[in-house]
Amino acid sequence: MSPALSAFWQEYRENWIAVVALAVVAIIVAAALFAPWIAPQDPYDLANLELANARRPPGFVGSDGYVHWLGTDAQGRDLFSAILYGLRISLQMGIAAGAVALTIGTLLGVLAAHAGGKVEAGIMRLVDLQLSFPAILLALVLVAVLGQGRVPLIIALVTAQYAYFARTAYGAATAERQKDYVEAARATPLPGRRVVFRHILPNCLPPLIVVGTVQVANAIALEATLSFLGLGLPPTEPSLGMLIANGFQYMMSGRTWISVYPGIALIVLIVAINVVGDQLRDQFNPRLRR
Amino acid sequence: QNLTMGVIAGPESMDPHYTATGTHSEALKHVFDTLTHSGDRLQIEPGLAESWRIVNPTTWEFRLRRGVKFHDGSDMTAEDVASSIRRMQTLSGPNPTSIYVRRVRETRIVDPHTIQVVTDGPAPTLPNDFIRLFVTSTRATAGLTPENSNEAFNSGRVTIGTGPYRYVSWTPREQFTVERNDAYWGDRPHWGRVVRRELSNPAARVAQLRTGQVDMIVRVPAADVQTLERDRNISVVKAETVYVFNLALDQRENTPQVTARDGSRLAANPYRDPRVREAIDLAIDRRALAEVAMEGLGTPQSQMVTPGIFGYNPNIQIPTPNVARARQLLAEAGYPNGFRMVLNFSNNRLPGDAGVGTGITQMLARIGLEVQAAGQPAAVIFPARARGELSNIMAGWGTLTGEANYYYAANAHTNDREKRLGAFNWTGYSNPELDALIQAANVELDDKKREELLQRIGAIYTSERIAIPIAAVGSAWAMRRDRVSLRVGRSDEETYAWDVLPASR
Amino acid sequence: MSAILTAEHVTRRFSPRVTLGDRIAGLLGAKVDRRAVQAVTDVSLQVQQGETLGLVGESGCGKSTLGRMLAGILPPSEGAVRLSGASPMRGKHKTTTRIQTVFQDPNASLNPRIRIGDTIAEGPISHGLVTRANAPAMVAEWLSRVGLDPAFATRFPHQFSGGQRQRVAIARALAMQPEVLVCDEPVASLDVSIQAQILNLFLDLRQQLGLTCLFISHDLSVVRHVSDRVAVMYLGRIVEMGEAAKVYAAPRHPYTQGLLDSVPKLMLGGNEGLSFKPISGELPSPLSPPPGCAFNPRCPKATELCRRERPPLTAREDGTLVACHHA
Amino acid sequence: MSALLEVAQLRTHFLTRAGVVKAVEGVSFTLERGEILGLVGESGSGKSVTGFSLIGLVDPPGRIVSGSIRFDGQELVGLAPDRMRALRGKRIAMVFQDPAATLNPVLTIGAQMALAVQAHGGGSERAARDLAARTLTRVGIPDAAARLDAYPHEFSGGMRQRVAIATALLHGPELIIADEPTTALDVSIQAQILAEMKQLAKQSGTALIWISHDLATVSSLADRVLVMYAGRIVESGPVASVLRAPLHPYTRGLLDSLPAMARPGEKLNQIPGSTPSLLSLPPGCPFAPRCPRATDICRSDPPVVTQPGRMALCHHPLEMAAA
Amino acid sequence: MLGYIIQRLLQAALVMLAMSALVFVGVYAIGNPIDVLISPDATQDIREAAIRHYGLDLPLWQQYLAFLGRLLRGDLGTSFVLNIPVTDLVFSRLPATLELALASVLIGAFIGIPLGVYAGYRPESPLSRGIMAFSVLGFSVPTFWIGLILILTFAVNLDWLPAGDRGPTVEVLGVGWSFLTWEGLQFLLLPALNLSLFKLAMMIRLSRAGTREVMLSDTVKFARAAGLSELTILRRHVLRLISIPLVTVFGLEFGSTLAFAVVTETIFSWPGVGKLIIDSITSLDRPVMVGYLVLVAFLFVTINLVVDLTYALLDPRLRRGGRAA
């Protein structure tokens, strides 16, 4: 570990809540990665599911002999397994959408800041429009147009989110652009591409990383909301949001576990990611350094 | 006394002739009366027409009830019926009510209380169609054009019917309020004022019933039926409806959403092989779907019409699921390893559709098919079906006229625009023998013979597995026990204020 | 002696962006502020081979803007800049490498995420002045020439003090093998002790490499120390230009006089009375410079003529150029 | 009469992640009423921290570790926060370096000054604004009453610094700490403000601590000067004698670095090296590594004060030149 | 200033144009609304007649041009499903949504800002940590989920508040408002709370971050040096300074509030535009979808404009055109 990184970690370690959150994220990511080995049941193997086991309360012993510690859902899926696999999908969607949005948004923002003039005005108006326009409506229309599935969903999430990155990148890049080192690079002169990618871009990353963590969490939550509105992934490969949405209809009738456990998993995940993001934000903020 | 109902939707206008949507006519039946009525089990009963008869193969004669008055005090006469038919023929909406008078060629007023309807051929089901022939006042609607009539109705100015209630107010997608018409010709309804509140979200309906904001709700979500039944303050009425979940399979040469397991194209559309269709049928455990996926609010079915419907064939058996046999059939058909398919179903159209869809997905997986479930909103899936982009669809169908040919003529007949038949047959299924039977039933005026024809059609339909019927959808109403009770749950799910009684103490 | 760098009547305006909306509002009769900042107005000068021209003036008078135009970073609105007879830019982009710049703030002018060795090598590699393989050797040489340990090449800027960073910035500029060096207040943010080190380094290198320099500063004593000639700017124009010794010894323009008088002198004999005399008033806004001589509102010698007519920059008998009616 | 301010062995440290930054390490001095004291030194030598320590506004990771600050006989170290607050602005005032950052950009000048007036129970809004206007006039802002409704951005840098100075003068404090108030300004404006400050201090008998790194400024303004290096006062005395004949090699070095002290184009007498990190000072004299006169003792033992009256913290002070 | 406003309005027009084109193409791609709406016993002729009647058989660009033509005359078209002009439909429901959104934003501001300022002022105190933990929760939990929990707890189980619907309204200026009566307020409370949780979290975080930065600034230091009390500094200096970023985000967030109202309105049967748009999406009621989105785009642009003007009001540095006095 480089000294800078280790100093960073020293500082991070001082906030025990953030450490716990990081551990939680790590555990969840590990659990999601290794879901096929941890989960007692493969919830995607449809042939494996027994409708007769549907909606059983926690602790129920299924016909196939295993104990459903968190109960089963409306398809007879073991909820614990379903949550593990759901986390996997939610994380996948969140990270994929976050990464694509980060790339697109950063490029746009930096391009706008670098190019200036009409390009800048055009891109930033688009971004403003997008920011002011409700993400969820946009996602709604998009999913409806593009149909169901991971790719359309990611496209919708990216469309809903890239603007945040673009704005952040733009802000950071305009700040960087004015710094002397950029002018120095231009004065050398270095080619424009090099100025952007070697000089401006790396210096815009810290705020983008922070926005990135928060946006991954947001993407996961947005995906859950879309699922709730019936526009999520196929029901046989449920994300956490889908599990919650599916269980939602049983809340009134007291079979709350179907929705509550995935809900708790979702909240823990998002809260943990946000706490980590908060800590990073504080650490990246030079004004709060000591 | 007031009654507040939590309903799903409707009306969509104050003009009864604007749209043929079910909830729309359900709501407006309070204000406007229809020529014929349909009973709890969709049997045809007299309405504004006291009686009717066939004058000749293309002419029906309806005798109108005497002394019926519009809310403005004027008499209802044959002229009003004739002008209503004219309105229905000319008005156009997204779902035009002209479908109910499509057979009508002309009307002849015999006397103020007798009207003859000449059809474009023998039309045995005309009285069924007239269940939704709302009678508006000629005088009030005089001078209205298609452009301004909606506004006139929505303002209440011409919202004048002969129904048991009068119009009071309507806010679109919010609530519709009517008050009792004391001059109604039939039984005097109990409630002085009825408010229909639109609560499209099921959880919201249940919550508002539990807090007492509404007296009763319709279409209780299956998930909540048991809980509400256990609630001492609430009583629940259940009924079987005419909606049947079914799985329709594409019969065209090439079908878009089916491939081999490795994703390569198949030589032929497997659904065209009767063995594949049988295998799919045998894979489906209807009982489990009805009991678990539909939480008991369903009854296994193996024909497209429910027992109360004219043309129901009592001899058709419900198959017993048999996974081994299904796998064998698939192997015989040349798919020992199954194939890959998408299973499409609606996920917001009818209660339980998503559950049944995913349930079937599981069952098909068990016979070795690789199935990807695609539950989508009706707004997405139905247009896709109409464009022919689907290989199958699991959705509900309701024979709302109470007569089986309503279904077969539109879905089982070859799509033939000349004959105006098979408009909804998107699978490309075509069977000349069946077509002949359907055409015959369409013009057979003798009920006995027609029923026989329909039963034969039903038998062929089921054995051909043009679509695989799965279960009839049940419906439930829930109400505050201390305030109201429901006489009976109708099989078309329509809920009228006059069927709701004050709680018996 | 020949002029290596010349500016011919260069002017630089910064105009506010006028949007379509503004134009429509203008048509509707609304007042739209379209005044441009005249940062530099009609400046002509020549820098001779091997000499150092100092540029002084108050903040905002256009020193940096002029410097950037001369360095080929900023295109002039009017007039032309020539480096050995050719324009240093094509369109809006600098093309020449023969003129390099050292900036004011060494904290800001080095990219915090790039090792200083790479910072120095980047330009020469990019312009083929050195091969990638030879770059480390070149970096090491330049580091030692500016008085830094060549082993520092792999460090990041934050691991250096301000003075060391400015040395790196100088090494970066010189590694491009320029003929002309533009120094925009290179010591303004440094402590006196460090400033002395950098000035010494600058004097050494200038001599060793035979550099031609444009040295910008608001610190009169620093400019005096390094320059052969000085140009005094006021509100975008040069008001006096000539040999440093002459200008400092006998300033002609009242502004130059006032400027020199307002600097506190080191008083070694106790502080009876003030060692300086402030110029009254403040710098006018470059958005609306006063008519006539721009200095007239603050000038003790101003007359009606000064308020009416702008004095041209004319040569005096000893070769000094002065723009004043009364000097 | 005792001195207005007596600072003894003041130590202010910052407990940072990297370690303890001993920004002020054993500073002692006294200040008479009406006296102008110059505090000079290179960047990071602890001048500002000393100033903030006096007024009790050291930023969080920092705190006064030990020592005493007696203001008019009252001990300020450890004083209750609200009593300290009552002193600030009223009897001790402070002016900062960057006038653009000190004023609140979204409040009018009048509102900000009125808040400062009312912070010490200053009666009605009207009275507060009157006082503000009068004080602004004193610092040379023409048409002050009308300009109370202006926002800071409508003022030039020099005007803004005048507003800050006026705010400090509102209650007629006995001590003003001015932390490089002219560094951010142009020479011509700096000269105006310097002249005015000197005049105001003399007129009202206010004591002034003038923090600066510019020896020339201090030489023409201050009565006495303190030279700081690495958190310590290395030399002090009347300004004329200190500058004419410095005792400490550091002071000498600073003077010799000035271009004004050399002939144009000649090499300057630079001090080698750079200021040490306050995190890990060498044992002995902190200036030793850069000092031309350093001997072994300088590198091992901390220096002690030599020559009281004209004090210098040095093992080998320069000879007092014949004066 | 005028030029600025005109520029913004031009942009607004562009935005609305883009929006409508997008939605038009989008809805066109989903499919023919008649296929969703029509009764299954319709014949081919009737289906085609209906399609023709709505001009749905024309090429997309012709339909779009016709729409634009109507738009220029201020006509957003008529709902397929309800046969009511879209403008009437939207405007009759907009007040409900605006009231809800505004209520939630106000709750967010009035509770969130003080909490956030406190948390920023004393970042290390346990209470501040608690506030921040809460804000992360508010950030993370999906709206629909909280909505149902609120209903279950406060309406169904405790029976304190109604489970949904808007309740009685009082007509002022021809529009019904809930907040004017006690009963109306009871109906408003839960949905507004539901919708505000996100804002609340946002406000807390923003004001905390802002306060932390401002507290370290020279401005605050100078105010302290002038002897101002901490409370005065917080109230007069800090609040004013942080209000500038707050207002921006406030405006942006007001947009997303309107959007998330879709979810809240669905759950609480709140008769606002959100429910309208969901209904129209499920029935592919294109005129309503397009009209709504165009109106919403307009609304957003207006809000943003207002925000920018407020911004200029709060930050004197941004005021252009000089001061009158």
Ligand SMILES: Nc1ncnc2c1ncn2[C@@H]1O[C@H](COP(=O)(O)OP(=O)(O)OP(=O)(O)O)[C@@H](O)[C@H]1O
């Ligand atoms: N990019 C720009 N856009 C608009 N105005 C500018 C720009 N750059 C400089 N100016 C204006 O031009 C004028 C001259 O600026 P310049 O930076 O050249 O002054 P300077 O003499 O270098 O001042 P300083 O000593 O503060 O560096 C100033 O009024 C400044 O506000």
Ligand SMILES: Nc1ncnc2c1ncn2[C@@H]1O[C@H](COP(=O)(O)OP(=O)(O)OP(=O)(O)O)[C@@H](O)[C@H]1O
């Ligand atoms: N908030 C802080 N946290 C950590 N260290 C600090 C802080 N403030 C000041 N210091 C350290 O205290 C030392 C003295 O700083 P101070 O600001 O007093 O220097 P100065 O003499 O005023 O310098 P300048 O001329 O640059 O203003 C420096 O080394 C600085 O790094």
Ligand SMILES: [Mg+2]
């Ligand atoms: Mg400059």
Ligand SMILES: [Mg+2]
């Ligand atoms: Mg300082």
